[in-house]
Structures are given as structure tokens and as C-alpha cells.
Amino acid sequence: MRSLAVVVPKPDSQRAIDGLEDEGVYDDRRKVREHDADHVELPVTAEPDAVPFERAIAQADPDPRAPDLGDRLRERGWSAAERERAPSSWAVLGSVILADFTDCPRPGEVGAALLELHREADTVLDRGDGVAGEHRTPDVSVVAGDGDTETVHVEHGTRYALDLAAVMFSPGNKAERARMGDATGPGERVLDMFAGVGYFALPMARAGATVTAVEKNPTAFRFLAENAQLNDVAETLDTILGDCREVDAPADRIVMGYYDALGGGPVGDAASTPGYLDAALDNLVSGGVLHAHSAVPEAELWERPLSRLRAGCQRAGRPAPTVLDTRRVKSHSEGVFHVVIDARVP
Incomplete structure (x- = not known):
């Protein structure tokens, strides 16, 4: 089976996904796939009209979207009780995943699984105790990935450059x-x-x-x-x-x-x-x-x-x-x- 995908630069991936979803052509039944060191392949049902992309390709062996975090942890041998203590939600902000690991056993394994789910990301952070002090400084720590906390997050076309460890x-x-x-x-x-x-x-x-x-x-x-x-x-x-x-x-x-x-x-x-x-x-x-x-x-x-x-x-x-x-x-x-x-x- 051959399925359509569009190739976009990694830094633009979340903005492109948001646009594809708005346009109604994002195929959430398949995973985002790494194309090369600088690009990802975003699965689509048709070529988009409004979202910019470098080229469209046919994927010969498309990857079905991974079931969920729980399934990935089950594959790693996690018990049902352990999976209950894993983060139930998280946010992908540019190339950084932010989650609450307060009661989570073996956070590094969860972080690795989250990076498998979100190929556009390269760092997972524990959001810790929120923000503190007059300057509202976040209390975060690196759980997995390369530890780069600076990123550009895109929402509704607005680009936010920030360091999630500092602001x-x-x-x-x-x-x-x-x-x-x-x-x-x-x-x-x-x-x-x-x-x-x-x-x-x-x-x-x-x-x-x-x-x-x-x-x-x-x-x-x-x-x-x-x-x-x-x-x-x-x-x-x-x-x-x-x-x-x-x-x-x-x-x-x-x-x-x-x-x-x-x-x-x-x-x-x-x-x-x-x-x-x-x-x-x-x-x-x-x-x-x-x-x-x-x-x-x-x-x-x-x-x-x-x-x-x-x-x-x-x-x-x-x-x-x-x-x-x-x-x-x-x-x-x-x-x-x-x-x-x-x-x-x-």
C-alpha cells in the first residue's frame, strides 16, 4: 500500500500539522516519520492547498500510528499499576515535550516512549512544581532526549521562541x-x-x-x-x-x-x-x-x-x-x- 505524505523541515512540523488539521487533510491514522536529519514526513489524505511543504511523496510502507503511551509501556514490561502512574497527558512545544512525572516510576523509559510517539521532538522535560518567584521561573528537569530546552513553538501562526527551562x-x-x-x-x-x-x-x-x-x-x-x-x-x-x-x-x-x-x-x-x-x-x-x-x-x-x-x-x-x-x-x-x-x- 502506498500512502501520501508531505515533507517539511523539522522546526516547522507542529505548525504544519496544525495547518493540515485545520485544512482537514492530516491523516492521524499514520505516524509522523523522520525523512532525514532535518525533515519529517507528515501523513496526509491529499496535498494541502494552504500549508507550505517542500514536496509530496508516496510512502511505500506507511507506519500506522502507535496505539498510545500505555501500549508502548506495556511492550516495555510495565504492569497495569505502573502504567496508571505514568503521565496521562503532555504537551509538545516545538521540539520539547512537557509532562508531569510526579508519581511516575522509571521516568526515563516514559520519556523514551514519548520521543518515539513524537518524532518531531528531541527533549522531554518534567514540569516539576510549576513556576516560582517574582520572575515566574519554571522548575523543570530533563527526563530524556538531548536536553536542549530552547525551541520555537508555533500556535495559530504565531511563533514563540523560548527556553522552557528559563521562562x-x-x-x-x-x-x-x-x-x-x-x-x-x-x-x-x-x-x-x-x-x-x-x-x-x-x-x-x-x-x-x-x-x-x-x-x-x-x-x-x-x-x-x-x-x-x-x-x-x-x-x-x-x-x-x-x-x-x-x-x-x-x-x-x-x-x-x-x-x-x-x-x-x-x-x-x-x-x-x-x-x-x-x-x-x-x-x-x-x-x-x-x-x-x-x-x-x-x-x-x-x-x-x-x-x-x-x-x-x-x-x-x-x-x-x-x-x-x-x-x-x-x-x-x-x-x-x-x-x-x-x-x-x-
């Missing part, structure tokens, strides 16, 4: 990143107060908005500036290294992508230092839209974040906000959810 990147925020690109457009002024490597700033700049992106972690800032160039938005994405509470940037839309962004009153070394919400409202024009992220226990949804938002508006002498939308982005921890409130402030 935070949450796979669970994928839909929110795409949604922010859809929420804005040409002519709009946007302030991203916690930009990181450009999680939200890049999709919004690519949509045509003029974006001011603020980040205080020097490593994340370096990737933010690089990603502005990588995505051809350097002319409309102004990057600032520093504390977002000290930035004067009037905006029609402000993104506060930090769990403690709604934390009540003044924060910092002096009472005169404004809180994050205070600083946001100082920059948000009348009628502007605020996207406020928060981590909230389920029992306090939605009263706690909404009451903090209303209190902040009252402190700033602004009228009560109009809530446009509330969303649960993902589970943050047991009984706690990462949520977003969209509100228009008169």
Missing part, C-alpha cells in the same frame, strides 16, 4: 492566546502588563493592534524582543523591560495575565506604589476593556474577583465596570481555577 509557558492557555488575537484589530492600542515571551502580545500585534508589552524578567524580555522580530511585528509591538506599575501607556485594551493582578490595594515597598489594578485603571481610557486573570477557589467564583475589580474601580474614581464575559481557562490546582474576567470600564 514560563502554559500549554493550557492556548485557546486564550488565540482568543486575544481575535479580540483586537487594527487601530487599537493595547497594553500587556505581564507580557512574558509575548503570550498575548504577539497574537494581538499580528492582528494589527499597536501593543505596548511590559516584562520585568530579563530572560523572558529577551525572548519577547526576539519574538517581535520573528513574527514581523517589531514596528507595532513596543517592548519595555521593567515594572508595569511604572508604565504610562494609555490603552483601549489592557491584558493582565497574572494570577494576582486583582490583589486589592497598594503593593510594593511604599504605600505610594500603586497596585497592579490601580496602574491598569490609570492607563485604561474611558470605555476601554480590561482582561483580568485570577486564580480563584471554586467556592468563591465569581464573587471574589468581581468584588476586587469593583473595589479597584471605586478607588480609582471610575464608574462600576460592565462585565462582558467570564471564563474558566483551566484548573490551577485542586479546587482552584485560572479564570479571566472581561470588563468594560466607563
Whole structure:
């Protein structure tokens, strides 16, 4: 049996797969196959119209897609009880696989199996205890592969260069990143107060908005500036290294992508230092839209974040906000959810 595949460079493989899936021609019944040291073969049901590729080939002996991680571990002699303790999910970010190995026996064997499942990847990381400290530094360790933690991850056409051992990147925020690109457009002024490597700033700049992106972690800032160039938005994405509470940037839309962004009153070394919400409202024009992220226990949804938002508006002498939308982005921890409130402030 001969089956069709398209040959693409390895760094472009995940972006190409996403595009092929969107186009409806990706054949998920077959595995991605290594073509040579620099290319992979992506299985397709027909030649794509929108996704670029170097050439189409006929595979004489196509590889059926491997059943799943559990089957591969069973082949390695893992018992049912051991397989239950293996990661149940993982994320492929460019050439890096990120998973939680907290209770997993023999992580190296699982890492090797994951690399067999995802030929486009070359490193497997244990995500450890998440992120820590003011700069939200990830706690990761290499489980398998060559250990290269720098990669370029592509989502909905946006390219994110990053080092997963040095800067935070949450796979669970994928839909929110795409949604922010859809929420804005040409002519709009946007302030991203916690930009990181450009999680939200890049999709919004690519949509045509003029974006001011603020980040205080020097490593994340370096990737933010690089990603502005990588995505051809350097002319409309102004990057600032520093504390977002000290930035004067009037905006029609402000993104506060930090769990403690709604934390009540003044924060910092002096009472005169404004809180994050205070600083946001100082920059948000009348009628502007605020996207406020928060981590909230389920029992306090939605009263706690909404009451903090209303209190902040009252402190700033602004009228009560109009809530446009509330969303649960993902589970943050047991009984706690990462949520977003969209509100228009008169």
C-alpha cells in the first residue's frame, strides 16, 4: 500500500500539522516519520492547498500510528499499576515535550516512549512544581532526549521562541492566546502588563493592534524582543523591560495575565506604589476593556474577583465596570481555577 505524505523541515512540523488539521487533510491514522536529519514526513489524505511543504511523496510502507503511551509501556514490561502512574497527558512545544512525572516510576523509559510517539521532538522535560518567584521561573528537569530546552513553538501562526527551562509557558492557555488575537484589530492600542515571551502580545500585534508589552524578567524580555522580530511585528509591538506599575501607556485594551493582578490595594515597598489594578485603571481610557486573570477557589467564583475589580474601580474614581464575559481557562490546582474576567470600564 502506498500512502501520501508531505515533507517539511523539522522546526516547522507542529505548525504544519496544525495547518493540515485545520485544512482537514492530516491523516492521524499514520505516524509522523523522520525523512532525514532535518525533515519529517507528515501523513496526509491529499496535498494541502494552504500549508507550505517542500514536496509530496508516496510512502511505500506507511507506519500506522502507535496505539498510545500505555501500549508502548506495556511492550516495555510495565504492569497495569505502573502504567496508571505514568503521565496521562503532555504537551509538545516545538521540539520539547512537557509532562508531569510526579508519581511516575522509571521516568526515563516514559520519556523514551514519548520521543518515539513524537518524532518531531528531541527533549522531554518534567514540569516539576510549576513556576516560582517574582520572575515566574519554571522548575523543570530533563527526563530524556538531548536536553536542549530552547525551541520555537508555533500556535495559530504565531511563533514563540523560548527556553522552557528559563521562562514560563502554559500549554493550557492556548485557546486564550488565540482568543486575544481575535479580540483586537487594527487601530487599537493595547497594553500587556505581564507580557512574558509575548503570550498575548504577539497574537494581538499580528492582528494589527499597536501593543505596548511590559516584562520585568530579563530572560523572558529577551525572548519577547526576539519574538517581535520573528513574527514581523517589531514596528507595532513596543517592548519595555521593567515594572508595569511604572508604565504610562494609555490603552483601549489592557491584558493582565497574572494570577494576582486583582490583589486589592497598594503593593510594593511604599504605600505610594500603586497596585497592579490601580496602574491598569490609570492607563485604561474611558470605555476601554480590561482582561483580568485570577486564580480563584471554586467556592468563591465569581464573587471574589468581581468584588476586587469593583473595589479597584471605586478607588480609582471610575464608574462600576460592565462585565462582558467570564471564563474558566483551566484548573490551577485542586479546587482552584485560572479564570479571566472581561470588563468594560466607563
